[in-house]
Amino acid sequence: MQYEPPVLERPHTVINGTEVLNFASANYLGLIGHEKLLDSCTSALETYGVGSCGPRGFYGTIDVHLDCEARIAKFLGTPDSILYSYGLSTMFSAIPSFCKKGDIIVVDEGVHWGIQNGIYLSRSTIVYFKHNDMQSLQNTLEKISVENKRAKQLRRYIIVEAVYQNSGQIAPLDEIIRLKEKYRFRVLLDESNSFGVLGRSGKGLTEYYGVPVEKIDIMTAAMGHALATEGGFCTGSERVVDHQRLSSSGYVFSASLPPYLASAAITALDVLESNPALITKLKENIATLWKGLYNIQGLTISSNPESPIVFLRLQKSTGSANADLKLLEQIAERALKEDSVLVVVTKRSILDKCRLPVGIKVLVSAAHSESDMLKASESLKRVAAMVLTSHD
Numbered sequence: 001m002q003y004e005p006p007v008l009e010r011p012h013t014v015i016n017g018t019e020v021l022n023f024a025s026a027n028y029l030g031l032i033g034h035e036k037l038l039d040s041c042t043s044a045l046e047t048y049g050v051g052s053c054g055p056r057g058f059y060g061t062i063d064v065h066l067d068c069e070a071r072i073a074k075f076l077g078t079p080d081s082i083l084y085s086y087g088l089s090t091m092f093s094a095i096p097s098f099c100k101k102g103d104i105i106v107v108d109e110g111v112h113w114g115i116q117n118g119i120y121l122s123r124s125t126i127v128y129f130k131h132n133d134m135q136s137l138q139n140t141l142e143k144i145s146v147e148n149k150r151a152k153q154l155r156r157y158i159i160v161e162a163v164y165q166n167s168g169q170i171a172p173l174d175e176i177i178r179l180k181e182k183y184r185f186r187v188l189l190d191e192s193n194s195f196g197v198l199g200r201s202g203k204g205l206t207e208y209y210g211v212p213v214e215k216i217d218i219m220t221a222a223m224g225h226a227l228a229t230e231g232g233f234c235t236g237s238e239r240v241v242d243h244q245r246l247s248s249s250g251y252v253f254s255a256s257l258p259p260y261l262a263s264a265a266i267t268a269l270d271v272l273e274s275n276p277a278l279i280t281k282l283k284e285n286i287a288t289l290w291k292g293l294y295n296i297q298g299l300t301i302s303s304n305p306e307s308p309i310v311f312l313r314l315q316k317s318t319g320s321a322n323a324d325l326k327l328l329e330q331i332a333e334r335a336l337k338e339d340s341v342l343v344v345v346t347k348r349s350i351l352d353k354c355r356l357p358v359g360i361k362v363l364v365s366a367a368h369s370e371s372d373m374l375k376a377s378e379s380l381k382r383v384a385a386m387v388l389t390s391h392d
Contacts, residue, residue, distance in 0.1 A: 011367045013342075020340040021372055023362045028197050028308045029278045030367025031228035036271055037264045044263035051258040057245065058082075060256030068262040072233050075269050077202055077213050080242075081235035084250050087222025090232030091190055092118035093250025094220050095159070097243065099124045099190075103155040106140055106185065108132065109355045112165040114188060116353055119159065131167065131356060134175045141183040156185045156295070162194035162205035166346065166356045168303025168311035170198070173209045178291075186217040195346045197224025197308050202272055202279050223261075227268040231257040282308060282366040285373050289364060292377025298388035299380075302359065312380070313359035314388075325358050330387045331380070332360060339379035 011030070013022045031037060044064060054060040065083055072081040084090040095118030099105055103124040107115065110131040119126050127144065137158070148154055158180055160171045173189075180187050192206040199207025204221075206213045213219075218240055222232045234244060244251055260358035272278060289310055293301060296312070305309035317324055328345045335341040344361040348354060362376065 011365055011372060015336075015342065016046045018340060020336065020342045021368075021376060023364070023368075023376055024342045024344045025365070026193070026308075026363050027228060027365045027367065027385060028193075028226045028282060029202075029228070029272065029364075030365045031226070031268050034228065034268075034271065036312045037228060037267050040263045040267035041136055041260040044260035048259040050260075051256060053255050055251075055253060056256045057252060058175055062256070062259045062262075064199050064259045064262045064266075065256060068129050068266050069233070071266045071269055075233055076206075076219075076235055078235045078237075080238045080240075081233050082241045082244050082248075082251065083257050083262065084232040084234070085230075085254045086250070087192065087224045087230065087232040088114040088293050089250035089254065090114050090220045090234060091192075092121060093248045094218065095119055095188065096122040097248040098218065098240075099155065099157055103157065103159045105159055106137070106142060106144065106161070107159040108161070108164070108171075110164050110166045110169070111159065111161055111190075113349070115161070117351075124157075128355075130273060132164070132169045132171060134172060134179070137176070138179055140318070142153045142184065145183050156183075157188055158185045159188045159190075161190045161192070162198065163192075163304070163307050163309060165193055165309065167359075168307040168309035168361070170194070170208075170304040170307055171205065173205050173211050177215050180215075188214075188218040188220070189216050191219055191221040192225060192232075193307075193309060195221040196268075196272055197279070198281065198306070200279075201276060202226070223265050223268075225274075227265050227328075229264040229268060229282065231261055231265070231334040247373070260342060278366045282364065285364050285366065285370075286310065288370055288373040289362065289377055292374055292381065296377075296381050297385040299360075299384050302357075308364045310362040310364060311359050312362065312384075313357045317357065321358060327387065328358060328360050331383050334383045334387065335379045338383065339375070341376050341379045343376075343380070 011022050052060045069083055091114035099122035100122040105119050105124045108129050109128040118278045129140045149359050194204045196202040198204050218236050220234045223229050299312045300315050332343050332345045346358045
């Protein structure tokens with residue numbers, strides 16, 4: 001059997017010979033296929049080839065890797081950063097390199113699988129708090145502090161996402177920092193869905209809340225979303241970065257990031273800094289979609305109004321996660337078949353322990369037009385009403 005999977009790149013893509021509107025790719029700034037990024041990749045390929053196929057610590061480091069690490073640190077205003085070859089491995093390599101057996105990790109119950117895997121590999125003591133609930137976080141930190149008064153030597157961490165992949169909610173960083181300082185925890189923040197998106201210049205959650213970046217102990221992000229390349233990075237103090245160069249499995253044992261992808265990341269940051277209107281356009285598109293989805297029958301928007309992930313979940317659950325998922329899949333399938341609108345339904349493997357309700361994710365891009373947003377909202381409203389009415 002021959003099967004050609006669809007290549008999901010631009011806002012308008014082709015599936016099975018039909019042009020569809022793509023709301024399934026996390027191409028937030030619309031930089032996939034950007035001419036400057038393609039030229040940068042071509043130039044890097046001609047200069048370096050595809051890559052060394054060796055880890056950074058042996059013969060895998062090329063000058064463009066160092067340039068990219070310096071460029072990211074300069075953009076965010078941090079002392080240093082470190083590149084990883086794969087976005088997801090950034091999270092589940094950085095976490096175990098700092099968190100060990102006997103340490104305590106307080107983590108939001110809605111974090112994505114990469115973070116779940118990282119805390120599992122750390123073998124630390126894991127305590128979950130209710131999703132994006134600061135009262136629950138405070139109660140958890142208070143309890144841990146009381147129970148471990150004598151264990152001052154324990155390392156204690158709070159792990160959250162800036163924009164949650166499984167809900168589209170934005171973490172209240174100002175309150176998290178207040179609690180961190182009160183109870184003396186360290187904070188690890190995953191900015192994969194907020195880097196390049198939130199804040200006036202796209203520097204993420206710290207800029208969005210006006211929090212000094214040095215108050216975040218460890219910050220990670222995948223580069224496959226806003227920067228339209230691959231890989232990931234971790235940034236923070238020089239001590240945080242240097243520690244990973246010897247103790248992080250994803251850095252020590254993986255082949256280094258192909259240099260053309262590092263070059264593309266540098267160019268993407270240059271494009272973002274020279275064209276802040278991309279962020280403005282993304283915000284306008286999100287607002288247009290929210291307005292179009294207002295009062296959608298049978299569904300509710302559970303994401304933050306400024307999140308590029310517009311998350312729709314059922315107003316009334318059937319009582320079964322599988323049954324909920326089937327209903328949502330029917331909506332997504334009909335939107336694709338009848339209106340050529342492609343959206344994502346959350347699907348979780350048996351390894352994914354996320355406790356949040358399933359839903360439909362509409363991933364917004366700055367490359368979408370206003371008419372694209374209106375077509376998507378009209379399609380989802382019409383199809384949701386038909387599917388959920390017939391189910392009732």
